[in-house]
Amino acid sequence: MPVSELSKKDEIKNELCKTGIEELDIMLGGGVPTGSTVLVVGSSGSGKTTLCMQYLINGAKEGERGVFFTITEPLFKLTKNMEGFNFYDKKLIESGMVNLIDLRIISERLGLDTEKYTVEDASALLDILRDIADELNVKRLIIDSITALCYRLQTPEMIRDFIFKLGSSLAAMKCTTLLTSEVPPRKFQYSQYGIEEFISDGIMFLGDIERKGDLIRTFQLVKMRGAAHSRTKAAMSISTKNGVELTPLLKSRE
Numbered sequence: 001m002p003v004s005e006l007s008k009k010d011e012i013k014n015e016l017c018k019t020g021i022e023e024l025d026i027m028l029g030g031g032v033p034t035g036s037t038v039l040v041v042g043s044s045g046s047g048k049t050t051l052c053m054q055y056l057i058n059g060a061k062e063g064e065r066g067v068f069f070t071i072t073e074p075l076f077k078l079t080k081n082m083e084g085f086n087f088y089d090k091k092l093i094e095s096g097m098v099n100l101i102d103l104r105i106i107s108e109r110l111g112l113d114t115e116k117y118t119v120e121d122a123s124a125l126l127d128i129l130r131d132i133a134d135e136l137n138v139k140r141l142i143i144d145s146i147t148a149l150c151y152r153l154q155t156p157e158m159i160r161d162f163i164f165k166l167g168s169s170l171a172a173m174k175c176t177t178l179l180t181s182e183v184p185p186r187k188f189q190y191s192q193y194g195i196e197e198f199i200s201d202g203i204m205f206l207g208d209i210e211r212k213g214d215l216i217r218t219f220q221l222v223k224m225r226g227a228a229h230s231r232t233k234a235a236m237s238i239s240t241k242n243g244v245e246l247t248p249l250l251k252s253r254e
């Protein structure tokens, strides 16, 4: 690789992609290292989609274009839920700063079976995903969820192959990616297939703890390559006013 390209890559590596979620950026030491792929893990209802959308919208407000690929819920449902939050700004969608794309519709247009993918289908889908990200010149990318994508593949070998291909595609792209990963409630595991974490530079774990009959949302930054980050468990709240908010459970950050 020519020296000029090397230094360009190093430059990107040293940049930080701010999530715009204040306490999360503090925990990250400024933001997610640009170009990383991060797994956002949690059970259903833990706040994965909301956190990802907030990250995308906050980026767009700072002039960073983003794309949200969904395969878990149709766009009308996704936008209806997100419109409930103050951080959501429809104008960013209309202006093309935030692009919402339903992967099932893309699959349909490609003439694929939307519920079952062959190796070729998965590969075609990956190519499209990359082309869209390139063409839109996005800085932030979301896939919600990697679990639902893998669910459409038939064998563990196909899933493994797909995840590694996805990992290398994402690694070659300049955007900072969040992949959501669906896990059963109250199980301390990062992924359904056990390999999604290997293609990820970072892991954010959205859990909960029961306290006096109440379920308190928790957030933990398990891993983030290239960042001196906090691993302290934080309390997480989701509100119309502020979307996802984190508060350290321990008073001291040390």
Ligand SMILES: Nc1ncnc2c1ncn2[C@@H]1O[C@H](COP(=O)(O)OP(=O)(O)O)[C@@H](O)[C@H]1O
Binding pocket: 042, 043, 044, 045, 046, 047, 048, 049, 050, 051, 081, 084, 085, 238, 239, 240, 241
């Ligand atoms: N407008 C809102 N105000 C406050 N909380 C909300 C709002 N919309 C959704 N929530 C909370 O967010 C949760 C769903 O989060 P979501 O991001 O869809 O989770 P996941 O993607 O992990 O399934 C809901 O269970 C609800 O508690």
Ligand SMILES: [Mg+2]
Binding pocket: 048, 049, 050, 072, 144
């Ligand atoms: Mg979701």
